[in-house]
Amino acid sequence: MSAELKRYSRFLPAAIVAAVVLLAGARLITLSLRDHALQMRTAAQSAVMREARLIEAQLQALYDRTLAEAHGAAGAPPAGADPRPRATPGPGRGAFWMSTTGTVLRAGDADAGVSRALAQEWAMDRGTRAGAGILGPVRYGSQWIIAVYAPDGARPGRSAVAPAAWAVGYQSLDALLTQARFERLVKDGYEFTIAQIDPLTHNARQLFGSRLDMLTDTVSSAIPAPAALAPRTSAPYLELAVRP
Numbered sequence: 037m038s039a040e041l042k043r044y045s046r047f048l049p050a051a052i053v054a055a056v057v058l059l060a061g062a063r064l065i066t067l068s069l070r071d072h073a074l075q076m077r078t079a080a081q082s083a084v085m086r087e088a089r090l091i092e093a094q095l096q097a098l099y100d101r102t103l104a105e106a107h108g109a110a111g112a113p114p115a116g117a118d119p120r121p122r123a124t125p126g127p128g129r130g131a132f133w134m135s136t137t138g139t140v141l142r143a144g145d146a147d148a149g150v151s152r153a154l155a156q157e158w159a160m161d162r163g164t165r166a167g168a169g170i171l172g173p174v175r176y177g178s179q180w181i182i183a184v185y186a187p188d189g190a191r192p193g194r195s196a197v198a199p200a201a202w203a204v205g206y207q208s209l210d211a212l213l214t215q216a217r218f219e220r221l222v223k224d225g226y227e228f229t230i231a232q233i234d235p236l237t238h239n240a241r242q243l244f245g246s247r248l249d250m251l252t253d254t255v256s257s258a259i260p261a262p263a264a265l266a267p268r269t270s271a272p273y274l275e276l277a278v279r280p
Contacts, residue, residue, distance in 0.1 A: 101205045135201060150206065179208045179210060
């Protein structure tokens with residue numbers, strides 16, 4: 037028995053050392069994987085904040101363009117008048133003028149279908165629309181359309197009293213994302229979703245994403261409407277979420 041113990045005792049220190057090395061190696065691998073996951077999540081957080089701010093800038097640009105259109109809307113023909121182009125400049129592309137009841141007066145695009153659809157959406161709740169605001173996104177065919185509306189002659193921080201007409205500027209979500217160079221997020225290999233959160237139910241309505249279902253374990257960033265259209269304390273207009 038003593039001989040057996042002596043024989044095994046020679047291998048025992050080596051076995052203990054090997055076990056310690058294996059445990060230490062497993063620990064290092066676990067820490068390395070955890071550190072890598074943390075780095076990826078940190079990078080994803082930076083990416084989502086960057087893209088959210090770029091989308092926010094495009095919403096602001098749409099608002100600014102609509103304000104410029106609102107100055108020309110004061111010269112829009114009254115409802116029922118001849119809507120054909122006159123000597124005065126009409127609305128630009130991606131914009132139209134409408135009456136206080138939601139009738140399209142002049143449209144800047146040859147296809148006025150989207151203008152009529154947005155005007156009808158606006159008119160459904162026109163009693164609460166005293167000043168400039170943001171509409172949608174509204175589904176039109178296979179696209180989501182984002183629209184900003186403003187009373188004729190609107191100025192930042194001031195609502196027109198009893199406007200004679202309204203100006204609406206709009207853009208598809210796809211076009212807005214293209215201008216925000218959203219493709220960088222795709223090239224970086226992130227899964228993503230853009231949603232709108234219902235302020236009453238808090239349910240998310242997915243508008244655009246890399247998958248049909250909502251993502252889990254994501255990092256997200258709110259995308260507010262332009263400050264002149266909604267207070268910063270209100271619910272965000274959109275939300276962008278990405279998953280590393």
